[in-house]
Amino acid sequence: MELMEGVELRHADRTDPAVLALTTAQQTELAALYGEDQPLVALHPDIEFILLTLDGAPVGCVGLQPISPGLGEIKRMYVEPSSRGWGLSRLLLTEIESHARTRGLTTLRLETGTKQLEAIALYTHHGYTETPRYPPFETETVSRCFAKHLD
Secondary structure, three states: OOOOOOEEEEEEOOOOHHHHHHHHHHHHHHHHHHOOOOOOOOOOOOOEEEEEEEOOEEEEEEEEEEEEOOEEEEEEEEEOHHHOOOOHHHHHHHHHHHHHHHOOOOEEEEEEEOOOHHHHHHHHHOOOEEEOOOOOOOOOOOEEEEEEEOO
16 A cells, blocks of 8 residues: 655554553543543553654654454554644555454454544445444443454
């Protein structure tokens, strides 16, 4: 995929300081949007991240967490607010799907919230379809879950 000028995508560990900063910002933004009582889901030790930098500065990330054979979950997809609207989330989504295929995953799932309309539009535009809420989100009325079978 041709990246826009100044954009780099690279694999990063969940303990990478840039990943930690971005995922903390994402969780803070979600707490402001939905309140502090939302379930905080710990990251699986085997999660892999893609870090997106723009002119060398980290501005976005997305995680791929293994769930079961063939199934992965997209976690902590985030682009910092001043870098939104340029298609960076599409780059992250395309890259994590490609990486999932190389890991032998055939299906990706994700959870997002009812107030995250841009995220819902992104996922549905990229072929994700709404599914029943799965644990630990099954009783969270503000959660919406989606899945996509990878070709």
